[in-house]
C-alpha cells in the first residue's frame with residue numbers, strides 16, 4: 001500500500017489539480033468517526049459534504065451492498081430491475097411529487113431539471129401559452145459544475161473561466177421580493193431556488209420570498225424548481241426543506257402536501273444512497289407531460305446497486321427515527337452554538353435547520369483557522385462563503401458529539417482571543 005507522501009506525490013503528478021486536499025489518508029470509519037492510516041479517529045461533522053447520512057460502516061448499507069452486488073450491479077436503462085420503481089414510490093410519497101428520473105450526481109439531477117423546464121415551456125408554447133425560456137436564479141446559489149448547473153450558479157469564480165456559459169439566466173437578489181417581482185415576466189420559464197442555500201452559507205429563504213416565487217410562477221405557467229440536493233432527504237428534519245414552508249393562510253397541518261409550498265420540480269442527491277452516487281429529479285404529473293422516450297437518459301443513473309442502497313437508507317432512517325434525531329440534535333447544536341456566541345463575539349450569527357447548521361464568524365482568516373484547528377483536534381468541518389463554518393454531520397449524530405465539537409470551538413476561540421490581545425501587550429513590553 002502506498003504511504004500518504006507517495007500518494008500526494010503521485011496525485012500531484014497525475015491528477016488535474018482541481019482539489020486542495022487536506023494531507024490525511026483515510027482508510028476506514030465507524031458511525032460518526034472516520035479513521036486515518038495510523039488508526040487516528042476523527043469526528044466527522046461534514047459527512048463527505050452532506051452525503052454519509054448513516055455514518056460509516058452502517059450494517060444496513062454494508063449488507064445491502066454485499067447482497068445486491070452478488071445479484072446485479074449494473075444493467076443499463078434498457079431493461080427493468082426492481083430498485084427504481086421501489087425507490088420512486090418511496091420518494092414520490094415523501095416529497096409530494098409524482099414522477100422521478102434518476103441520475104448519478106447532484107449536478108446531473110439539476111441538468112435534468114433545467115432540460116425538463118425548457119421542454120415543458122416548449123410544450124406550453126405549443127399549447128398557445130405565452131412563456132419564454134429565461135431562468136431566474138438567486139444570488140449566492142450553487143447548483144453544480146456542469147454547464148447548465150454552473151450557468152445557474154451565482155459565484156463568478158465558478159463560471160468566469162468557462163465562459164461563455166449557457167445564456168438566458170438572470171440572478172435575483174437573495175430574499176428580495178421586490179427584485180424578484182421586477183425581474184419576473186412571461187419571458188421566465190422557471191424560478192430556481194434552494195430552500196436553504198448550502199454553499200451560499202446555510203441561508204434559508206424567507207417564507208415571504210418563497211411564497212412570492214410560488215405565486216409568480218403559478219401566475220404564468222412558469223415552474224418553481226427547488227434544489228434539495230444539500231438540504232433534502234431528511235437533513236433538516238423533514239424529507240425536503242421546502243416542507244418547512246407553510247402556505248400563507250393554510251392550516252398548520254403540514255403532514256400532507258396541502259400544508260406546504262409545493263415545487264413543480266425538485267432535485268435530490270448527496271445523502272440519497274448513503275454514500276453511493278445517485279441523484280433524482282422529481283416533478284409533477286403536469287410537468288412530466290413534456291418528456292418522452294429518448295429525450296433524456298443516463299447509462300448509469302438509477303442502477304440496481306445505488307437504488308437498493310437508497311431504499312434501505314430511507315427504511316433505516318424511518319426505523320431509527322433519524323428525521324426526529326436530526327431535529328432534536330440539530331436544535332441542541334444550534335442552542336450550544338448560540339451559547340458559545342454569547343462568550344465569543346467573533347461568532348456573528350448561528351443559523352440553519354436540523355443538521356444543516358452554520359456559525360458565521362467575523363473574519364475569513366479566523367474561519368480558515370478554526371477549520372484547521374478543529375482538524376488538529378480531530379474534528380472535520382469546513383468553511384463556505386469565506387466566513388461561514390458549516391456543519392453537515394451524519395443523521396445519527398448524538399448530543400455527546402455536539403458537546404465535543406462545542407468544547408473544541410470554545411478552546412479555539414478562547415486561544416484566538418488571547419492571541420489577538422497579546423500583540424498590544426507585547427508592544428508595551430518592547431516600548
Ligand SMILES: Cc1ncc(COP(=O)(O)O)c(C=O)c1O
Pocket residue numbers: 105106107108110142143144145194198199227228229230231269270
Ligand atoms: C444545492 C446543491 N446543488 C447541486 C450540487 C451539486 O451536486 P454534485 O456535487 O453531486 O454534482 C450541490 C453540491 O454541493 C449542492 O449543494
